[in-house]
Amino acid sequence: MLQGKKIVVGITGGIAAYKIPLLVRLLKKEGAEVKVVMTDFSKSFVTPLTLATVSGEPVYSEFFNPENGLWHSHVDLGLWADAMILAPLTANTMAKMASGVADNFLLTVILSARCPVFFAPTMDMDMFQHPVTQENIRKLIKLGYHYVPPSEGFLASGLDGPGRMSEPEELAQVLNEYFSGDEVLQGKKVLISAGPTHEPFDAVRFIGNRSSGKMGIALAKAFAQKGALVHLVLGPVSFDVSFPGITVYPVETAAEMADQCKKIFTEADVAIMAAAVADFTPVHTSESKIKKEGGFHSIEVKATEDILASLGKSKRKDQLLIGFALETDNEFQNAQKKLEKKNLDMIVLNSLKDSGAGFGTDTNKVTILNRNGDHYTFDLKSKEAVATDIISEIKALMEEIS
Numbered sequence: 001m002l003q004g005k006k007i008v009v010g011i012t013g014g015i016a017a018y019k020i021p022l023l024v025r026l027l028k029k030e031g032a033e034v035k036v037v038m039t040d041f042s043k044s045f046v047t048p049l050t051l052a053t054v055s056g057e058p059v060y061s062e063f064f065n066p067e068n069g070l071w072h073s074h075v076d077l078g079l080w081a082d083a084m085i086l087a088p089l090t091a092n093t094m095a096k097m098a099s100g101v102a103d104n105f106l107l108t109v110i111l112s113a114r115c116p117v118f119f120a121p122t123m124d125m126d127m128f129q130h131p132v133t134q135e136n137i138r139k140l141i142k143l144g145y146h147y148v149p150p151s152e153g154f155l156a157s158g159l160d161g162p163g164r165m166s167e168p169e170e171l172a173q174v175l176n177e178y179f180s181g182d183e184v185l186q187g188k189k190v191l192i193s194a195g196p197t198h199e200p201f202d203a204v205r206f207i208g209n210r211s212s213g214k215m216g217i218a219l220a221k222a223f224a225q226k227g228a229l230v231h232l233v234l235g236p237v238s239f240d241v242s243f244p245g246i247t248v249y250p251v252e253t254a255a256e257m258a259d260q261c262k263k264i265f266t267e268a269d270v271a272i273m274a275a276a277v278a279d280f281t282p283v284h285t286s287e288s289k290i291k292k293e294g295g296f297h298s299i300e301v302k303a304t305e306d307i308l309a310s311l312g313k314s315k316r317k318d319q320l321l322i323g324f325a326l327e328t329d330n331e332f333q334n335a336q337k338k339l340e341k342k343n344l345d346m347i348v349l350n351s352l353k354d355s356g357a358g359f360g361t362d363t364n365k366v367t368i369l370n371r372n373g374d375h376y377t378f379d380l381k382s383k384e385a386v387a388t389d390i391i392s393e394i395k396a397l398m399e400e401i402s
């Protein structure tokens, strides 16, 4: 599974560092190319010479090559990698990662990485159980890092409990599982629209809707975690989305969203329009705030561009286009009609009649209809789990066209 995969192994100063040459050998045996980055402290536990020998590559830990004074580019390494694994990862480096500190070469590579980053914390039991450590782990998971929990067992401190690094075979297995079956998504360019749009009619007021953007963002994260390059065109939402593998294009209006989506679509392999685009926009917009004294009775509106339909018109045979349908009545028939009319490959139907589905919730209940006439109804799930179901269906369609 790891044949041809480029993997950066980051080592920090924990006793388990002595096991990493074996991990590097296992990854190489599976056909991966491996580059090792070490912190200075980790060299007390395992030598760079051992790691350079087993990886067949120079080991990186300085910004400059001490022999020829040439610059080691952390950005190049971050872009080179298909995956990065940090093992063992100390509480110290983890805390720095969680707050964006970049005071050594390894941390700058981590910050530059666009690929999935796996982290295997290892430390003494009490340090591991400390609320700050636990908070940092949660923070990294939320930011999209992949957590490889430590196992329980005898620790170097003499304590017995959680904090032990997983064995090299288990770490290699985590990478294997990650890449298995997802080859079809590796490096694929995926365009996703999410969130509402705001259509202003004066300096402070707009027409909008209650979309939180959560479903589209969950999809974007799930695709990025599987190695796709995600371009997220995001309407105004109340939270920040920074996640490895996702480039965010913030927009406000339907017209801005349409422009951005059309630009990205020409290069995209898959496009999913999950945004709740306002269907109408005011004909006139006042630069200043409209005062009530003058009287204000109506807003004249015109239709916005249907972005999904426009993309459907220019779609090539090697591209997949997926839409959403939010319905209250005749749900299935209306979704089927949208699938055909907008030239889609798949449509994800949410019914506002289902409780827990639709705007602002953390859960969703969907039916997926595809161009082959198949349809699948799923249970109420978290938006993250729904994203996984949607991606499985998209992968099946990608295999059909590849």
Ligand code: CTP
Binding pocket: 193, 254, 273, 274, 275, 276, 277, 278, 279, 304, 305, 306, 307, 308, 309, 322, 323, 324, 325, 326, 327, 338
């Ligand atoms: N959509 C879009 N541009 C618009 C309106 C909708 O790209 N101006 C996309 C949405 O992102 C979604 C799909 O079209 O993927 C369907 O949106 P929905 O609001 O359910 O349907 P509409 O086509 O707008 O029709 P109606 O509101 O009449 O049901």
